[in-house]
Amino acid sequence: MSDPRRITLPLTDELVAELRAGDRVRLSGTLLTARDAAHKKLVALIEQGVPLPVDLNGQVVYYVGPSPARPGRVIGACGPTTAGRLDSYTPALLAQGLKGMIGKGFRSPEVITALKEYRAVYFGAVGGAGALLSRCVQAARVVAYPELGPEAVHELIVVDFPAVVINDIHGGDLYREGRRQYAVNK
Amino acid sequence: MRTLDCEKVVEATSRLCREANYVLEPDVVAALEGARQEEVSPTGKDVLGQLLENARIAVREEIPLCQDTGIAVVFVEVGQDLRIVGGSLEEAVVRGVREGYEQGYLRKSVVADPLNRVNTGDNSPPVIHWRLVPGDRLKISVMPKGAGSENMSALKMLKPAEGLDGVKRFILETVSSAGPNPCPPLVVGVGLGGTMEKAALLAKEALLRPLGTRNPVAELAELEENLRVFLNELGIGPMGLGGRVTVLAVHLSTYPTHIAMLPVAVNLNCHAVRHKTAVL
Secondary structure, X not given: OOOOEEEEOOOXXXXXXXXXXXXXXXXXXXXXXXXXHHHHHHHHHHHHOOOOOOOOOOOEEEOOOOOOOOOOOOOOOOOOOEHHHHOOOHHHHHOOOOOEEEEEOOOOHHHHHHHHHHOOEEEEOOOOOHHHXXXXXXXXXXXXXXXXXXXXXXXXXXXXXXXXXXXXXXXXXXXXXXXXXXXXXX | OEEEEHHHHHHHHHHHHHHHHHOOOHHHHHHHHHHXXXXXXXXXXXXXXXXXXXXHHHHHHOOOOOOOOOEEEEEEEEEOOEEEEOOOHHHHHHXXXXXXXXXXXXXXXXXXXXXXXXXXXXXXOOEEEEXXXXXOOEEEEEEEEOHHHHOOOEEEEEOHHHHHHHHHHHHHHHHHHHOOOOOOOEEEEEEEEEOHHHHHHHHHXXXXXXXXXXXXXXXXXXXXXXXXXXXXXXXXXXXXXXXXXXXXXXXXXXXXXXOXXXXXXXXXXXXXXXXXXXXX
């Protein structure tokens, strides 16, 4: 197995075009966190034509609701949450320039189509590896919606965050391809 | 008659909430190590390696294995010769959950109302299952149940004519359509028989059984093994990225049912299958 590709965020169109389903990556730079409630608020602003509290251009959103940080720590456990819950909001955020998402689990056909249209990528991280992934986070601060508690939008500075490309802009889908490769009764 | 002070129940419940979230049980560690040996997909092996490393960090740093520290499902077995003193037993369990989640820096994920969805702020209330048993002991098992796997669980009232084939088909459909979402490799709890709620409870209780143990009834043990092999042929693999280890185990429990019913419940659990038990 080849070494993971090291990527510095934010993402560009050129970089997104190079990524293929199944590529292992290590992400370094700034991630934004957002879950269900934050997505709902962001999409409501987009629909009203009001500027967003964060600039999504070139950004990667990590679907995570961390556990509380112990005193002296940057963050608690912070593994990915199920991405499919955010599907209905995602195309609107991609239209605002969002270039990537990190989560776990299936995306809807609409999101997969929107990835091609807006040139963005869906990464999977290991679900349940919250303790391990917390060590990749060097800084965390709330940048929007502090009233949402664990669902507030945070800016995370990450170093070598491990992820895998699940859906690329070329129609690649690791969930489909990986399963097909290893299924015994196809 | 033996007496037990409620404060002991509060302390034990609180400790179990924390430990269940920080400590991967030895049987689960062994199952994941076995899975890493067995897995042929390099990506799958890499995922299993990350999970084992995650477990080492969690226990050492007292940080939760997963950020979704769950809604606490608590099984309590009360010996009928035991007298509880110093307050309400149910309140003691609830208080134990509150204290455990607060003191342990565990995420509070419980909302007070399924429609209005305002967080209770202390992860209470838990879901408690009581059982009265012979003896004078109190046994408490805490199972923090995260949404990723619980959301992919399913129940169906089959027709008796659908029989074993219908049961197998439903289990297969549930695991197959869940795919990567419930964080495989999974432990699959199956409850068969009883009524609607009994089947669901059997499936959840089956998740408490140590990995590597089998149903004591030989033909059900064989069915568990057949289902494990059968589900691993799906190719879903660790985290759904493709591979031969989709389930670590299938645990099946049965109960008598009605001539006209065949309830089957499938309760999925992620690879961590978190739980911790104490006897007071």
